[in-house]
Amino acid sequence: MTVPRVLARCIGAGVFVLVTLAIAVALDLAFGLRDYAYSALFQPAVLQAVPDYLRHQPESNFVISTSLAGESHRTREYHFTVGHVVGAPDGVERDMLVVNGMYPGPTIEVNQGDRLLVTVQNNLDERTSIHWHGLYQNSTPWYDGTLGITECGIPPGQSLTYNFTLGEFYGTTWWHAHAGTQYSDGVVGALIVHPSKEVVGWPKWDEDVLVQMADWYHTFSTELLELFMRPDVGLTGTPGDEPVPDSATINGLGQWQGHGDYFTFNLERGKTYRLRLLNTGSFASIKFSIDSHQLTVIEADSTPIAPFTARYVTVAVAQRYSVLVKADASPTESGAYWMRSTMMTDMFRYSKWGVNTDVRGIVRYKGESDEGALPGPTDSPDPWMEDKSLPFVDGLSTLEPLEELPIPDATRAWRVQYSFQKTWAHEWLGFMNMTSWLPVEGRASLFNVQEDTTYAPQGTSTRGDEFYITEDDVYVVDLQVSSLDDGDHPFHIHGYTPWIMAVGPGRYIGQEYNIEKPLRRDTFFIPAYHYMVLRIVTDNPGLWAFHCHIQWHMAQGLLMQIAIQPSKLAQWTTPPEILAQCGDSYAPRTLDSLLEKTSPPEPRS
Ligand SMILES: [Cu+2]
Structure with a gap:
């Protein structure tokens, strides 16, 4: 590109920005859309790579241990410190709230029937609480971690030890702040409970890994909330228009406008992997698929289901699915395949500049792929959208439980x-x-x-x-x-x-x-x-x-x-x-x- 051309482009871009600004000002005058125009036009300018403390998570955070299963009941202890960090999961720097400096936070792994002790130190300047999603808290309702319902919240500078047994519960779930909208800013993590007995009728797998997906905002949640809740006008001029996310993340990494990074799994050809899909986001349902790989769904939330093979699985906020993936795809030049987390936009009520709904990770076959090689173009369409030979799973799918237990009649x-x-x-x-x-x-x-x-x-x-x-x-x-x-x-x-x-x-x-x-x-x-x-x-x-x-x-x-x-x-x-x-x-x-x-x-x- 020659210099004059670059200049012309710059001038072109400048004119575009000026025209857009003029339209925005006109709209603002006409309809009072000040904050909408603001949020639509201006994005945080500071871009940087994901800082070390957020990027290099211990690998074990996303790999489920096989050694834990089968151990006798015991007490397992975790220490959480909730605090502020500046992070950039999708390449755009922002203030975040996280546990132990990690996003997603530490994975808790326990066995059915264990006792779990989690000491939560609150280093925020407001109260917080941690909820253990899906757990029963049988005889310990005060440890459910729901601010205003089961506790008053851990005051700033103080700590609380949550102390409860898992009881009958087993399966894939997560923990998150249940105080205001704090979890939107990063206070989330996985919670895996191994069954004490093998689940009869379930297929086998070799490795067990986590895929934590979440929509992601460039703006702190309380700022968005304040605009969203404004009487008469809300965020956009139409009250009730929910904040549209900027991007999404897979295990803490996402992409936005050429920035960010790809979370990568390295698989061994021939092995079967259990992927535990979690939507730990705030708003958007996320459609998950892997190019050239089928997904056999075996768990919905924490319930084993009769295996059901699908080309993609749409996970609503707070839901979980386990899928089995066999690493047996036809070899490709790159030896790598896109893992796709596509945000569903049907609830997005306004258009926002720069939104990346097509967030990706990489599945790489060991020995067949060079580190750094991309599976293909970053704008390649989802091949599963062409191939309709397999069904899919979404919010309307009726999945069958693996075990048919008697259901009591309603009284x-x-x-x-x-x-x-x-x-x-x-x-x-x-x-x-x-x-x-x-x-x-x-x-x-x-x-x-x-x-x-x-x-x-x-x-x-x-x-x-x-x-x-x-x-x-x-x-x-x-x-x-x-x-x-x-x-x-x-x-x-x-x-x-x-x-x-x-x-x-x-x-x-x-x-x-x-x-x-x-x-x-x-x-x-x-x-x-x-x-x-x-x-x-x-x-x-x-x-x-x-x-x-x-x-x-x-x-x-x-x-x-x-x-x-x-x-x-x-x-x-x-x-x-x-x-x-x-x-x-x-x-x-x-x-x-x-x-x-x-x-x-x-x-x-
Ligand atoms: Cu709702």
Whole structure:
């Protein structure tokens, strides 16, 4: 390229920027889109390679040990320090919140029935808590790690040791901050629980590895949240338009506008690998595939399923799948193949400059591929999109459990509806049974119920910004959930792995249950304007959050609580060190404070 040409390009680019700016200013004047224009036009300018402390993770963080399985029950200890770092997972530097300086954070590996002790030191300037997604916390509901529900949060500078047994639970899951939107900024990691007995009927594999995928933002989550929650205008001028991610990562590495890096697996030809796919992101579903390799799905969340071979698997936020991959693809010149994490854009409600939805990693065959060789062009289309000879797995797929265990008949049912509404304070909020959740301040609802079981009386009740379904005895309960919203939502229930009994279009108005072999999973994709029926047995006392896992929707209040056996909870003693962290504001809830809380907000002038 000659110098004048470069100049011409620069001038061309300058004119483009000026014209775009002029349009943006005009739009701003016309529609008040200041922040939208800002976020769409300007990207952080500082680009750098991934710093060492984030890039060179111990390999063991993504490789599951085979030696652990079969060991006798024991106590396993981990030490987490939550802190700020500057990182650049996709090549764009930003402030992050991470555990032990790592993104993703340390992988926890335990056996079914073990006791897990995790001491969490909070080096942030705000409270934090760590939730162990999918675990039952049977008889330890105060260690569920949900701010405002099971704890008041670890204050800055303090620590808390979470101490619980895994009980019956085994499978692939993860841990993450459950305080505001902190996990969007990086406080996430995998949690692998080996079954104490071999799962009958499961195929075998040689190696076991993690593929942690997450959407990624260049802006700190609280900044995005502030814009997103603005009355009347939200982020874009249309309230409810969720922040669109800039890119995504695979095991902490992604690409954006020619920057970033590729996470690489080195496989041995002929071996079978179990890939544990996790979506630890905040918003986008991610479609995973590997060029020239089929995926045999064997686990959904933590439930073994009958092997099902697919060309790609779409993982909604907080869901997990295990897939078997045989390293037997036809040799190629590069000896390498693209691993693709494609963000689904159907929930992206505005276009944002520079977004990379086509995020990749590399699968390399040992001895056939030179380090550094790319599998092919970085803009090559996904070959599986051409080849439709195999089915796929997504949020609507009905997967069959491997083990057909008897399912108890329901003895009770509750209806739950959710929607988004504009409030009279001009906020755009999420409502579950007419209530938009806010965490109780300086308190946790679990402690409120322990002090006074009438806080969440049998049946349904509303306390300020909390909605409860309460069962004070052991029943088999169906939650008949109806989405009145035009968006898809990956819902999660704490403390349980419900059976998915039915799903279909429209509201639930008494339709026959339509799933022949119900699957148990803890995170379920409820499509727009669909119903879903979830069955639980109320034998696990606690205050369990039931919420959409999209971080923006949870922040909008799309959360309700299932209060199980308050009478029993009242007899249990929460460890005093947890209560002590509630601080000075910890005080019994009086009727006055409740009335104050429920009084209408001031109308806007
Ligand atoms: Cu949602």
